[in-house]
Amino acid sequence: xxxxxxxxxxxxxxxxxxxxxxxxxxxxxxxxxxxxxxxxxxxxxxxxxxxxxxxxxxxxxxxxxxxxxxxxxxxxxxxxxxxxxxxxxxxxxxxxxxxxxxxxxxxxxxxxxxxxxxxxxxxxxxxxxxxxxxxxxxxxxxxxxxxxxxxxxxxxxxxxxxxxxxxxxxxxxxxxxxxxxxxxxxxxxxxxxxxxxxxxxxxxxxxxxxxxxxxxxxxxxxxxxxxxxxxxxxxxxxxxxxxxxxxxxxxxxxxxxxxxxxxxxxxxxxxxxxxxxxxxxxxxxxxxxxxxxx
Amino acid sequence: xxxxxxxxxxxxxxxxxxxxxxxxxxxxxxxxxxxxxxxxxxxxxxxxxxxxxxxxxxxxxxxxxxxxxxxxxxxxxxxxxxxxxxxxxxxxxxxxxxxxxxxxxxxxxxxxxxxxxxxxxxxxxxxxxxxxxxxxxxxxxxxxxxxxxxxxxxxxxxxxxxxxxxxxxxxxxxxxxxxxxxxxxxxxxxxxxxxxxxxxxxxxxxxxxxxxxxxxxxxxxxxxxxxxxxxxxxxxxxxxxxxxxxxxxxxxxxxxxxxxxxxxxxxxxxxxxxxxxxxxxxxxxxxxxxxxxxxxxxxxxxxxxxx
Numbered sequence: 001x002x003x004x005x006x007x008x009x010x011x012x013x014x015x016x017x018x019x020x021x022x023x024x025x026x027x028x029x030x031x032x033x034x035x036x037x038x039x040x041x042x043x044x045x046x047x048x049x050x051x052x053x054x055x056x057x058x059x060x061x062x063x064x065x066x067x068x069x070x071x072x073x074x075x076x077x078x079x080x081x082x083x084x085x086x087x088x089x090x091x092x093x094x095x096x097x098x099x100x101x102x103x104x105x106x107x108x109x110x111x112x113x114x115x116x117x118x119x120x121x122x123x124x125x126x127x128x129x130x131x132x133x134x135x136x137x138x139x140x141x142x143x144x145x146x147x148x149x150x151x152x153x154x155x156x157x158x159x160x161x162x163x164x165x166x167x168x169x170x171x172x173x174x175x176x177x178x179x180x181x182x183x184x185x186x187x188x189x190x191x192x193x194x195x196x197x198x199x200x201x202x203x204x205x206x207x208x209x210x211x212x213x214x215x216x217x218x219x220x221x222x223x224x225x226x227x228x229x230x231x232x233x234x235x236x237x238x239x240x241x242x243x244x245x246x247x248x249x250x251x252x253x254x255x256x257x258x259x260x261x262x263x264x265x266x267x268x269x270x271x272x273x274x275x276x277x278x279x280x281x282x283x284x285x286x287x288x289x290x291x292x293x294x
Numbered sequence: 295x296x297x298x299x300x301x302x303x304x305x306x307x308x309x310x311x312x313x314x315x316x317x318x319x320x321x322x323x324x325x326x327x328x329x330x331x332x333x334x335x336x337x338x339x340x341x342x343x344x345x346x347x348x349x350x351x352x353x354x355x356x357x358x359x360x361x362x363x364x365x366x367x368x369x370x371x372x373x374x375x376x377x378x379x380x381x382x383x384x385x386x387x388x389x390x391x392x393x394x395x396x397x398x399x400x401x402x403x404x405x406x407x408x409x410x411x412x413x414x415x416x417x418x419x420x421x422x423x424x425x426x427x428x429x430x431x432x433x434x435x436x437x438x439x440x441x442x443x444x445x446x447x448x449x450x451x452x453x454x455x456x457x458x459x460x461x462x463x464x465x466x467x468x469x470x471x472x473x474x475x476x477x478x479x480x481x482x483x484x485x486x487x488x489x490x491x492x493x494x495x496x497x498x499x500x501x502x503x504x505x506x507x508x509x510x511x512x513x514x515x516x517x518x519x520x521x522x523x524x525x526x527x528x529x530x531x532x533x534x535x536x537x538x539x540x541x542x543x544x545x546x547x548x549x550x551x552x553x554x555x556x557x558x559x560x561x562x563x564x565x566x567x568x569x570x571x572x573x574x575x576x577x578x579x580x581x582x583x584x585x586x587x588x589x590x591x592x593x594x595x596x597x598x599x600x601x
Contacts, residue, residue, distance in 0.1 A: 007425040010503065014419025017412035018435065021472020026438055029449035036449065043455075089320055095313045104321045109591050111324060113583045114576050115532035117550045121557055121572040122331045125565060133330050136347045166324065173591065197309070226442050229534050233554060247444045254448045255539070267445040274442055 037265035042258045054265035064266070066241050067249040068273075070157055071225060074245065075277075077161030078224035083217040086168040087209075090175035091201070105172075112169025116229040123163045124150065124234055150235050153242035160230050160243055171216035178212035179205065210289040218281055225274050246270055335569035336376040379570045386567070388559065391574060393545055394552035398531055398578075401466045401548055405530040406523050408471030413522055416473040417481035418507045422493060432482075438475045443535075451539055465540040466533065466548075470526060477522045484518035485511055521589045524582065531579050549575045 012019065037054055039047035058064045089108060093101045111119060126132050127149035135146035149159040182205055190204045206213075228247040231237055237244035237252075250270065254263035333349040341351040353361045353371050361368040384391050420432050454465040488511060496506045512519065537551040547555065553575045556563060583590065 004426060007423070008427060011419050011423045011425035011428055014423060014503070015416045015431065015473075017471065018416040018473035018475070018478055019431075021469065021474075022434070022438065024453075025450060025469055025472060026441065026446065029446045029453060032449040032452070033445060036452075092313055092317045092320065095310070096317050097310070097314070100314055100317065104317050105591050106587055107321045108324045109587075110328065110580070110583065113528050113532075113579050113590070114328070115550050115553075115579065116534050117553045117557070118331075118572045118576040119327075121553065121568055122327045124557075125334060125569065126327050126330065131565075133326060133347060140347060166327070169590075222440060222442065226444050228444070233534075233557065247442075250444055250447065254451070260448050260452065263448050267442075267448065271442060271445045274440075278440070 033264040033267060036261050037268050039261045041261035041264075043260065044258075047261065050261070054262050055269070057262065058266070058269065063241065063244065063249060067244045067246045070242070070244055071227060071246040073157060074161055074164070074227050075221055075224040077158070078164045078227075079217050079220035081161065081165040082168055082171055082220040082224075083213060085165050086171035086175050086216060087213060089168065090172055090179055091205075093172075093176060094179045105176075108172065109169040111166045117233060119163075119166070120230055120233040123166075123230075127159055127163075151239060153239045156235055156239060156242045160227075160234070163230065164224070164227075171220065174212050174216055175209065178209035182208045207290045211291055214282075214285050214289050217285065218278055221277060221281060222274060225270070225277070331569045331572055334566055335379055335573050336372060337379075337566050338375050339564040339566050379566055380574070383567050383570045383574060389552060389556050389571075390544065390547075391549070391552060391571065394547050394549045395574075395578075397463070397546060398548040398550075401463050401533075401537075402527055402530040404463075404467040405470035406526045408467060409474060409477055409526040410519060410523050412471050412473035413477035413481050414507065414512060414519065416478045417485055418503070418511060420478065421482040421485035422490075422506070422511070423503070435475050435478060439479070447535070447539070454540065460540055461542050461546065462540075463546070466536045467530070470530065474526070477526065480522060481515065481518055484515050488514050517589065520586070524586055524589055527582060528579055 036047060038049060038051060040050050040054075041047040093105055096104065114122075126134050129135060129146065129148040129151065132149075134149065138146040147155050149155050186204050186208065187200055190200045195203060226247050227245040228251065231243040231245045232248050232251070235243045237248055246266070247270070250263050250266045253259045253266060329349065337351040338353075341353070350363065351372070353368055353375075355361055355367065355371075361371065383389070420428060420435075450465075451460075454460055459465050459468075492510050492514075493506050496510050501509065532550060533548075534550045534554070537548045538554070541547055541551060544552075544555070553571055556571050557568060
């Protein structure tokens, strides 16, 4: 190569916007956060080194365990619901006539671009126990009213999980693209072997698109472990901490209680948990994923 | 043989009918919350809180009789009610939606411009230049895609605070000018599909690398660049955590934060106005989406995932 030092300099110059952002807004803050997690830091006083006491404190912090549990439950509901839901809708779109599918896709994608605050306002009204369309639909179907979805600690978290399946635009695109790539020859061969449409879906299509499903599941998992907006806006973590999410607890510790050091320690545990769960999904799910060898 | 064909055709037709019916149900379920929001935003406060699935309210005239849906009076009253709701939100006390709208623009537009320019430069460096260390840095870039933002919430806040930028728009648009990892990834994948002979021809003609980027790569990458711009616009417009952390005066609030404040006052604000405010907040993104739907749902959105 001609003048490798010059080439490196030129390359770095072109990527410098990203490099500056990475150093200044990701790497730097990450190192800072690692340091703060070992200290007692408030907005007013300089940090005081306290070793691992922030991490030990979590063990006996009941709100930490509640937030962790809520987030894991939500993550399970969301990643399964979004992955399976987007697959189901993608199969329907794939089989429908092109014009019908285009219209349906446009509508189903819309919630993905709607601001989260708007979505929350919208769904607060849907979930309203007396006037909401959910309970109205239940009444119309013959039930005698429905529960107070967001106000009852037994239903609040499940309601947020239900609502979160409304946003499936990105996984829908990924699953749809994968469905279009399934080789026709395979499907035709399976049909000649006497497989019905259900059998073809299970034995041919699902294995062929399994990498896309894995990708969707992983992205939904990472995203849902960061749940923040809906519980803050719709329920403020209540009732009785039933919807207090992990990110919301980090936010409250840092900005309501001013406990920056503890918030940073919580955030590192969240990162470790995200990595561990992602790895677990990759390993366990990997047994079912068939990567094409081309 | 032909009977069998006819049988199969009938079964396929019935199958297609089932698919269309199921799809219609799913589509209606996805549209219902937003349609419901718009329907409530058109009503009078007194009829906003009525149970039932009927999207249109019952409207009574001065003597208390309910107006027929077919009458002109019904629709003119509905139209006047709707106009009053939106006017009340737009110029109501305690909130300032015209200012929120301006602030959202002041955040979103610099974000889009900064994201496009910086991502194009970085993607060119990763896609078209050969240099040592390129692959390692690109792997690091991909790794940052997986990093939960919550981890960086506190230290980023403290950094912007020590720079004296809390309360300004800078913490909201400045990070966008630092070439977001996903935008760079998307553009790099697109740039790599452009034949290298075009670069070489331009170089022989004496073009610099910036010239190649500007005259050769960018004109050929318009769909991918449009997608980056659109995604950045939607992300900036819809951002909630950023404004919540960094904006502390109501005259700096963006639409999402303004709506949050409005929602928090829901005991004082009737729901028909909350719904009208929600509709105003999402209107700009919905308009952008309506005109550029193809970029979102087709085209380059899944381009990068094929590799």
